[in-house]
Amino acid sequence: MSTATPTAGKPAKKAAKATGLTWTIADADHMTQAEIYGEVLTQAALKDGRVVALTADLAKSTKIGKFEQKVPERFFNFGIAEANMFAVASGMAETGLIPVVSTFAVFASLRAAEFVRTDVCYQKRNVKIIGTHSGTSFGQAGTTHHCTEDIAVMRCLANMTVIAPADARATAKAVEAMLAHDGPVYIRIGRGFEPPCYKDMDFEFTIGKSNLLRDGTDITVIAAGIPVLQAVEAADRVKPDGVSVRVIDMHTIKPIDEEAIVRAVQDTRRLITVEDHTVVGGLGTAVADVIAKSGKGCAFRKLGYQDEYSIVGYPEDLQHRYGIDADGIVSAIGEVLKQDFEQDEDWEDE
Amino acid sequence: MLAAAERKRLQDKARAIREEIVKVTYACGGSHIGGAMSQTDVLVALYYKYMRIDPARPDWEDRDRFVLSKGHGGVGHAVVLADKGYFERKLLDDFNKTGSPFGMHLDRLKVRGVDASTGSLGHGFGISIGMAMGARLTGRQFRVYCVVGDGECHEGSVWESAMAAGHFKPTNLTVFVDRNRFCLDGPTEEVMPLDPLDGKFESFGWRVLSIDGHDFDAICGAIETAHAETARPVVVIANTVKGKGVDFMENQTAWHYGGLDDRMKARALESIARS
Known part of the structure; x- marks a missing residue:
């Protein structure tokens, strides 16, 4: 687990120039997750002729349109037809290309699920998938366009790596890591209006290694994606009351950072997971699997959509309603701190 | 027109492949034998006359690709690959058995010479389009051949693929539809009609060649016509x-x-010998 300092609060007012390993991004403070990935991909494609982009009539919505302008000969729009697009990506990968498929999370993970499974994962094809508008980030579009199941679906596919970056800066690093990784990768991002969590580019982003954003001893909040910033805000809010909260950005849900989870169980004995996703099969389930395997007792709560379909509304209203914003996390912290659980006898700290 | 000796060479090979399909089917307890038999002449023409491949180098980057989109014909494909020398024939003795690399639908990661793992219908067609587009993008000259089942054309994704190829025009791709007119539950025209299949593909922007899929002169003629086509992707409806x-x-x-x-096996082999 690497450490980093997040910004809890408003985005920085001054535009900053952020430099990655192979690309340069201007105005990282004001670019959204989606704009950033479009930019990073375009830069990568200009340097690496193997990178090709595929979309299904969502070039504008998924912000991959920049790629189309700069590298038109390696940009392919398949119209509103996702299944074939993933099959084509698999075939392109056979020729040594690195196809990056971009569409809404709900279509990548559900409509085209069998193509992702059979043509990409089963055949170990080097195809990259970026699911945008995940969770309820496209709140007003309604439940058909929400996607609260993609982590669960993608996580259960063998050979797949699943990443949910917390903000635009993390997305830039995630895209870079994705391109360097050999094998299928799924990155889920929001619609692109989310405030930044990381204040600059000075942090590690390694697939499978979580980031420690706040250290703490009373309770641990493990979050992925947009709720990471909310977890940081919640931690800062309860701090004056003397509650010491550890916050972990579990940006890679598969393979998950087991070591960080077991250490959190050992150190804080109380854990909360937060995700913009159903609590069935997502981050919370992945963390619960690790806790169960460790054989150690702890108080545990999963925040997310509780096996239900999300209602229509503004994303921030929905995050509040379903308890995955800072308010919801603060309440859950209070409840889990009071929760009884069976303590192990043989732990060295007892 | 093929020279008589060439025609006979291909016919003899097709007969030998069909005999092998019967023997493997007998040994393994069961296979999708009907569709394996119907596709055989197209596979023989491709593998024994046209495809630029090297069984000693199954990963050779410039090899022609073959995708059996109707993956249930895998038993017939496996027999061809064994005969070409991709692996030893005796491995097929374990076809379908627990732990064998060979199941009804071939896995590219387990069977040498298989370019795409297929079985679920409506996938291989799109994969072959990706390979053909990839050849163009990477500046390679190889060709891609794909065999789609006619029942497979019930799948919506087949028409997504047909539409995409009509748009991107990969002329280095030749698709065959094994038009045997049957799917699992019965005749295609009773289960879910496909005719006019040629008109459907034409309307999606394809050049359509409709042939007798057991006539080597027709199969070879269609392949050569497809090779010469530079404007549209070509689909060969092999009846x-x-x-x-x-x-x-x-x-x-x-x-x-x-x-x-035993009795059916003997009768099947006799019938093939007469054919």
Whole structure:
């Protein structure tokens, strides 16, 4: 687990120039997750002729349109037809290309699920998938366009790596890591209006290694994606009351950072997971699997959509309603701190 | 027109492949033998006359690719690959057995010479388009051949693929539809009609060649016509007979999938020898 300092609060007012390993991004403070990935991909494609982009009539919505302008000969729009697009990506990968498929999370993970499974994962094809508008980030579009199941679906596919970056800066690093990784990768991002969590580019982003954003001893909040910033805000809010909260950005849900989870169980004995996703099969389930395997007792709560379909509304209203914003996390912290659980006898700290 | 000796060479090879399909089916307890028989002549023309491949180098980057989109014809494809020398024939003795690399639908990561793992219908067609587009993008000259089942054309994704190829025009791709007119539950025109199949592809922007899929002159002529086409992707509707070569299997819904006992095996081999 690497450490980093997040910004809890408003985005920085001054535009900053952020430099990655192979690309340069201007105005990282004001670019959204989606704009950033479009930019990073375009830069990568200009340097690496193997990178090709595929979309299904969502070039504008998924912000991959920049790629189309700069590298038109390696940009392919398949119209509103996702299944074939993933099959084509698999075939392109056979020729040594690195196809990056971009569409809404709900279509990548559900409509085209069998193509992702059979043509990409089963055949170990080097195809990259970026699911945008995940969770309820496209709140007003309604439940058909929400996607609260993609982590669960993608996580259960063998050979797949699943990443949910917390903000635009993390997305830039995630895209870079994705391109360097050999094998299928799924990155889920929001619609692109989310405030930044990381204040600059000075942090590690390694697939499978979580980031420690706040250290703490009373309770641990493990979050992925947009709720990471909310977890940081919640931690800062309860701090004056003397509650010491550890916050972990579990940006890679598969393979998950087991070591960080077991250490959190050992150190804080109380854990909360937060995700913009159903609590069935997502981050919370992945963390619960690790806790169960460790054989150690702890108080545990999963925040997310509780096996239900999300209602229509503004994303921030929905995050509040379903308890995955800072308010919801603060309440859950209070409840889990009071929760009884069976303590192990043989732990060295007892 | 093929020279008589060339025609006979291909016919003899097709007969040998069909005999092998019968023997493997007998040994493994059952296979999708009907469709394996109907596709055989197209596979023989491709593998024994046209494809630029090297069985010693199954990963050779410039090899022609073959995708059996109707993956249930895998038993027939495996027999061809064994005969070409991709692996030893005796490995097929374990076909379908627990732990064998060979199941009904071939896995590219387990079987040398298989370019795409297929089985679920409506996938291989799109994969072959990706390979053909990839050849163009990477500046390679290889060709891609794909065999789609006619029942497979019930799948919506086939028409997504047909539409995409009509748009991107990969002329280095040749698609065959094994038009044996049967799917699992019965004749295609009763289960879910496909005709006019040629008109459907034409309206999606394809050049359509409709041939007798058991006539090597016609198959070879179609392949050469496809090679010469520079404007549109080519689909060859190979009109075939399900169970071709085995008299008691031909055009029988029941022989979509089946096993053979000693008596049936002997009769099947006799029938193929006469064909």
